[in-house]
Amino acid sequence: GDLHASDFDDLADLGHGNGGAVKKVIHRPTGRIMARKTLFIDRTAGNVLEAEAERLKKQVVLELQILHQCHSPYIVTFYGAFVHQGEIFICMEHMDLGSLDHLYRKLGHIEEPALGKITVDVLEGLIYLYLQHRIVHRDVKPNNILVNTAGEVKLCDFGVSGEAINSLVKTFVGTSQYMSPERILGLEYSVTADVWALGISLMELAMGRFPFPPEAEDVSKLSVVDMLQFIVNEDIPPLSTDHFTPPFVDFVSACLIKDARKRPTPSQLNQHKFVEFSRVNHFDMAEWGQKVKFRLGK
Numbered sequence: 517g518d519l520h521a522s523d524f525d526d527l528a529d530l531g532h533g534n535g536g537a538v539k540k541v542i543h544r545p546t547g548r549i550m551a552r553k554t555l556f557i558d559r560t561a562g563n564v565l566e567a568e569a570e571r572l573k574k575q576v577v578l579e580l581q582i583l584h585q586c587h588s589p590y591i592v593t594f595y596g597a598f599v600h601q602g603e604i605f606i607c608m609e610h611m612d613l614g615s616l617d618h619l620y621r622k623l624g625h626i627e628e629p630a631l632g633k634i635t636v637d638v639l640e641g642l643i644y645l646y647l648q649h650r651i652v653h654r655d656v657k658p659n660n661i662l663v664n665t666a667g668e669v670k671l672c673d674f675g676v677s678g679e680a681i682n683s684l685v686k687t688f689v690g691t692s693q694y695m696s697p698e699r700i701l702g703l704e705y706s707v708t709a710d711v712w713a714l715g716i717s718l719m720e721l722a723m724g725r726f727p728f729p730p731e732a733e734d735v736s737k738l739s740v741v742d743m744l745q746f747i748v749n750e751d752i753p754p755l756s757t758d759h760f761t762p763p764f765v766d767f768v769s770a771c772l773i774k775d776a777r778k779r780p781t782p783s784q785l786n787q788h789k790f791v792e793f794s795r796v797n798h799f800d801m802a803e804w805g806q807k808v809k810f811r812l813g814k
């Protein structure tokens with residue numbers, strides 16, 4: 517059924533994105549726990565009349581309905597969207613361990629076997645979105661990879677586009693340090709841009725910090741332009757085989773091939789030996805989830 521603002525009770529703050537608060541809520545009619553996110557509306561987008569803005573917001577909600585067709589164990593389930601007091605809200609599956617970004621900042625770097633499972637699942641998610649829906653995620657980063665204590669790993673916040681969304685919603689795909697060289701250069705890009713972002717994300721999670729430039733201790737000291745120039749012009753230093761297995765190091769390097777035409781697709785990476793090892797390894801992600809939960813003090 518449709519979701520209404522008055523049917524929810526707030527339970528907790530989950531985090532703050534650039535849109536506003538993400539809250540853990542309960543949907544009383546179904547008793548279901550959900551994560552409810554405010555979508556960031558670009559208020560600078562033209563001098564849209566109030567009435568027109570309202571119509572556009574309703575249109576955005578309609579365009580988001582495509583998310584109801586995404587059914588995959590590797591994609592965060594969408595429950596619905598609605599407009600309330602001028603804001604657009606999106607309700608989705610609550611993932612009780614939150615994002616990988618939040619996890620590694622609290623607990624430190626993530627061990628390679630867990631990253632193997634995460635890689636397998638993220639690839640499945642990307643392959644599903646692309647093969648079933650022709651959706652390129654466009655915003656793969658640790659912040660958009662969510663985990664739960666059942667050991668599930670799922671993608672959220674992917675790039676649904678439509679006329680109203682494009683005109684009203686600030687593309688959550690602005691400049692970012694996960695952008696591939698071809699995107700920075702304004703060239704055409706495809707699903708291999710997601711592969712690049714996966715490579716950067718894995719490096720970050722493995723090292724417990726944003727991976728480059730190597731000499732800069734503090735990435736925030738680097739200007740955005742310097743960062744983008746680095747991505748376009750410099751080779752991203754590979755992970756060290758002192759700390760990681762050669763298949764993992766090779767996998768990440770394959771993701772970070774600068775030439776988009778030479779970079780593998782998610783389906784091709786699915787055959788990579790790191791992925792094959794990780795699949796047969798059967799890392800117990802549920803047990804990992806329980807440990808993480810304990811360490812987070814949840």
Ligand code: ADP
Nearest residue numbers: 530531532533534538551609610611614615618
């Ligand atoms: P943004 O991408 O705009 O920064 P987010 O979607 O990341 O905003 O929301 C901020 C934080 O809220 C995330 O880092 C994550 O910890 C938490 N969060 C978002 N969605 C969920 C969810 N479905 N379940 C649990 N926590 C979530």
